[in-house]
Amino acid sequence: MSKPLTVWDLPKDEFLAPGHRMCQGCAAAITIRHILKAAGKDVIVVMPTCCGEITSTVYPQTAWRVPWIHVAFENAAAVASGVSAAIEALKRKGEIPEEKDIKVIAIGGDGGTFDIGFQALSGTLERGDNVLYVCYDNEAYMNTGIQRSGATPLGAWTTTTPVGKVWRGEWRPKKRKDLIAIAIAHNVPYAATANPAFPVDLYTKVKKALSIKGPKLIHVLSTCVPGWRIEPEKAVEIAKLAVLTGMWINYEYENGVYRVTTPVPKRKPVSVYLRLQGRFRHLTDEDIKKIQELVDADVERINKLVGKQVIGPVES
Amino acid sequence: MSLPGWKQIPLGAVILKPGNSVEYKTGEWRTLRPEINQEKCIRCRTCWMFCPEGAILEVEEPYKTQAGKEYRLTYKVNYDHCKGCGICANECPVKAITMIEEAI
Numbered sequence: 001m002s003k004p005l006t007v008w009d010l011p012k013d014e015f016l017a018p019g020h021r022m023c024q025g026c027a028a029a030i031t032i033r034h035i036l037k038a039a040g041k042d043v044i045v046v047m048p049t050c051c052g053e054i055t056s057t058v059y060p061q062t063a064w065r066v067p068w069i070h071v072a073f074e075n076a077a078a079v080a081s082g083v084s085a086a087i088e089a090l091k092r093k094g095e096i097p098e099e100k101d102i103k104v105i106a107i108g109g110d111g112g113t114f115d116i117g118f119q120a121l122s123g124t125l126e127r128g129d130n131v132l133y134v135c136y137d138n139e140a141y142m143n144t145g146i147q148r149s150g151a152t153p154l155g156a157w158t159t160t161t162p163v164g165k166v167w168r169g170e171w172r173p174k175k176r177k178d179l180i181a182i183a184i185a186h187n188v189p190y191a192a193t194a195n196p197a198f199p200v201d202l203y204t205k206v207k208k209a210l211s212i213k214g215p216k217l218i219h220v221l222s223t224c225v226p227g228w229r230i231e232p233e234k235a236v237e238i239a240k241l242a243v244l245t246g247m248w249i250n251y252e253y254e255n256g257v258y259r260v261t262t263p264v265p266k267r268k269p270v271s272v273y274l275r276l277q278g279r280f281r282h283l284t285d286e287d288i289k290k291i292q293e294l295v296d297a298d299v300e301r302i303n304k305l306v307g308k309q310v311i312g313p314v315e316s
Numbered sequence: 317m318s319l320p321g322w323k324q325i326p327l328g329a330v331i332l333k334p335g336n337s338v339e340y341k342t343g344e345w346r347t348l349r350p351e352i353n354q355e356k357c358i359r360c361r362t363c364w365m366f367c368p369e370g371a372i373l374e375v376e377e378p379y380k381t382q383a384g385k386e387y388r389l390t391y392k393v394n395y396d397h398c399k400g401c402g403i404c405a406n407e408c409p410v411k412a413i414t415m416i417e418e419a420i
Contacts, residue, residue, distance in 0.1 A: 017335030029368035233402030
């Protein structure tokens with residue numbers, strides 16, 4: 001294995017121009033910056049409707065310094081497949097030199113990935129198109145005003161899972177659907193999770209994914225300042241805590257092998273992560289215990305997949 | 317910002333100037349302003365890495381601290397676009413960045 005990259009390996013090029021209207025402290029902006037650093041200039045980005053889309057291209061301005069196309073919520077992955085096929089066709093006709101490596105990346109939010117764009121994503125993964133799909137997951141429909149999505153975690157307040165005497169935030173008692181497992185079920189060569197608090201890891205994963213031919217999926221956690229009811233300066237700190245508590249596990253899957261890229265020998269209790277966020281402020285100790293049990297089960301599952309204990313027990 | 321008329325707008329809402337959002341100064345949103353203490357800064361690149369705007373600039377400008385330590389790089393803030401979120405100050409390992417209230 002090659003030497004792990006450091007922060008000094010990140011290139012200075014900025015393909016996401018400043019002046020985009022993402023919120024103060026938006027983690028999606030950090031994620032997109034580093035995805036584009038890894039992709040370089042020869043890339044075509046496809047974006048469905050999502051926070052990143054509405055804020056980066058307020059007509060007549062764009063924050064993108066690479067070719068970028070906006071499509072509907074439903075079909076980002078399908079359009080990315082089309083772009084990838086068009087590049088192939090142009091190469092065959094000799095319009096683009098054969099050796100030129102043009103990457104296609106679709107970047108969508110969790111609503112556009114877990115819910116609305118799901119069948120298009122499934123189609124792309126199943127057909128084996130040469131596309132990297134990145135889902136930045138802020139765990140609700142944030143740009144339309146914080147409505148629950150298929151990615152909203154148990155107990156989280158949103159405007160459609162309100163907190164009152166009867167309803168106590170998101171009710172789904174199980175873990176949300178596992179996007180990586182779904183991707184792997186489509187026999188993709190590469191799938192990974194990443195986190196904006198670990199940009200070098202994110203950068204490495206995007207680089208690695210783009211070097212592989214075929215459909216790839218990267219699922220990135222994205223802290224959301226207005227939607228999670230957090231302070232803007234805490235955005236990265238909370239993303240880091242998600243990894244340290246085991247709420248989020250940074251791992252990758254490559255040709256049948258699972259590898260955890262951020263091992264956590266001793267986990268912090270999930271309350272450390274939950275108590276910093278306004279969307280979880282109504283949770284009782286009982287509720288937190290339930291969430292802790294879900295996280296414990298997930299950590300056990302990942303440890304089993306990797307074959308050894310990479311995520312340790314909760315520190316007392 | 318002057319808006320173009322309908323005859324000047326290209327078909328299909330294509331934007332022909334990549335990255336022209338720099339014309340929009342998001343620095344106006346800011347209530348707290350980050351100030352980097354060049355004496356304390358250890359040039360670890362953390363603030364540059366975590367800035368959502370890319371508003372921390374890495375400049376090839378040598379700097380010598382009073383203690384005699386020499387650095388090749390200097391980190392500066394692009395105040396035209398910094399929204400003042402404070403991630404840089406929060407993540408700085410040596411607390412070299414302080415958030416100061418903007419004077420009106």
